[in-house]
Amino acid sequence: MTLPHPTADQISLPIVLAVLGDPTRLAIVRYLASKEGVPLNCSKFLDLASKTNLSYHLAKLREAGVTRAEVVGTSRLITLRRDDLDKRFPGLLDSVIAAAGEDKALPMVGTADSEIDA
Numbered sequence: 793m794t795l796p797h798p799t800a801d802q803i804s805l806p807i808v809l810a811v812l813g814d815p816t817r818l819a820i821v822r823y824l825a826s827k828e829g830v831p832l833n834c835s836k837f838l839d840l841a842s843k844t845n846l847s848y849h850l851a852k853l854r855e856a857g858v859t860r861a862e863v864v865g866t867s868r869l870i871t872l873r874r875d876d877l878d879k880r881f882p883g884l885l886d887s888v889i890a891a892a893g894e895d896k897a898l899p900m901v902g903t904a905d906s907e908i909d910a
Contacts (some may be wrong), residue, residue, distance in 0.1 A: 803857035831869035
């Protein structure tokens with residue numbers, strides 16, 4: 793099974809900004825950036841929301857072109873599309889992540905003991 797992703801040229805700045813305007817999605821992106829290049833199992837984010845809600849947020853990030861989700865068996869491995877975003881909007885992702893890193897109001901990811909890294 794392959795999930796649809798926009799091509800790099802289809803990534804739209806207004807859509808990316810709208811998607812990153814949500815605290816849960818911004819927390820997911822901040823955490824993915826901290827684990828740069830390491831595909832993370834979607835269960836890594838279960839301390840943020842219910843499975844249904846988390847599925848919704850991960851889909852929004854994927855559809856906007858912020859993340860890539862690869863289906864492996866019954867798991868989905870999530871990575872940040874940094875290269876594509878940096879080519880389309882140089883400096884945007886770094887600025888957003890830097891600001892998010894200082895925001896104590898954002899939910900924390902990676903605090904549950906039952907998380908599984910891929």
